[in-house]
Amino acid sequence: xxxxxxxxxxxxxxxxxxxxxxxxxxxxxxxxxxxxxxxxxxxxxxxxxxxxxxxxxxxxxxxxxxxxxxxxxxxxxxxxxxxxxxxxxxxxxxxxxxxxxxxxxxxxxxxxxxxxxxxxxxxxxxxxxxxx
Amino acid sequence: xxxxxxxxxxxxxxxxxxxxxxxxxxxxxxxxxxxxxxxxxxxxxxxxxxxxxxxxxxxxxxxxxxxxxxxxxxxxxxxxxxxxxxxxxxxxxxxxxxxxxxxxxxxxxxxxxxxxxxxxxxxxxxxxxxxx
Numbered sequence: 001x002x003x004x005x006x007x008x009x010x011x012x013x014x015x016x017x018x019x020x021x022x023x024x025x026x027x028x029x030x031x032x033x034x035x036x037x038x039x040x041x042x043x044x045x046x047x048x049x050x051x052x053x054x055x056x057x058x059x060x061x062x063x064x065x066x067x068x069x070x071x072x073x074x075x076x077x078x079x080x081x082x083x084x085x086x087x088x089x090x091x092x093x094x095x096x097x098x099x100x101x102x103x104x105x106x107x108x109x110x111x112x113x114x115x116x117x118x119x120x121x122x123x124x125x126x127x128x129x130x131x132x
Numbered sequence: 133x134x135x136x137x138x139x140x141x142x143x144x145x146x147x148x149x150x151x152x153x154x155x156x157x158x159x160x161x162x163x164x165x166x167x168x169x170x171x172x173x174x175x176x177x178x179x180x181x182x183x184x185x186x187x188x189x190x191x192x193x194x195x196x197x198x199x200x201x202x203x204x205x206x207x208x209x210x211x212x213x214x215x216x217x218x219x220x221x222x223x224x225x226x227x228x229x230x231x232x233x234x235x236x237x238x239x240x241x242x243x244x245x246x247x248x249x250x251x252x253x254x255x256x257x258x259x260x261x262x263x264x
Contacts, residue, residue: 044237044257047223048207049208049237085217089174089181103179107174107255109217121219123237123255125256126176127178
């Protein structure tokens with residue numbers, strides 16, 4: 001298991017946290033700026049995968065200003081390195097303005113090009129331990 | 133976008149389909165046989181990520197014989213290649229014995245070692261277009 005024990009891995013977690021911080025204030029640009037042109041994207045509210053940054057941008061621009069989750073936490077981040085690929089996975093808990101709790105699983109596949117890491121694949125999902 | 137246009141990519145989709153075929157008959161061994169020792173795993177019924185093949189084996193053995201989904205389909209598979217990494221993503225629709233429909237998103241990160249591909253990361257989730 002590749003725990004978080006290298007400079008690159010810390011850098012990736014830091015990139016993700018910075019983008020999440022903006023996301024939770026309603027600003028999707030943090031993720032858009034670090035996603036690759038060929039990014040593909042899943043979240044539970046989409047019937048199908050989004051393919052490509054243009055599609056993700058259209059979707060995220062529709063959500064701009066609508067997320068407000070000042071309280072949130074990344075839990076148990078893990079980075080699996082395979083050459084120029086870093087697979088970051090974590091649990092994410094967030095609370096809306098009325099303290100509704102959302103519990104997420106997240107997978108982010110980062111790809112290195114030169115000195116730059118970009119997200120090539122995103123998968124967000126909701127935890128449903130009751131099978132709901 | 134890396135569409136499915138190489139021998140390796142066809143091989144990966146074929147591996148996944150073969151494992152799914154067994155899974156839908158209640159046999160988890162198809163996935164266990166092609167998962168790496170350091171595989172990590174998310175599905176919506178688990179609060180937390182499972183880390184490692186031993187943990188996944190314990191979980192899957194508890195489900196042996198309990199899945200019966202003769203009707204199922206993989207939709208829109210896409211393989212993103214990054215060196216020795218292949219990120220396979222697809223929608224998956226399955227129907228239980230009483231025709232209950234389940235709609236899934238799936239991400240599988242395959243890692244090549246020599247001539248062998250193994251799953252290093254699995255993320256299954258349920259589509260919830262109504263935000264339920």
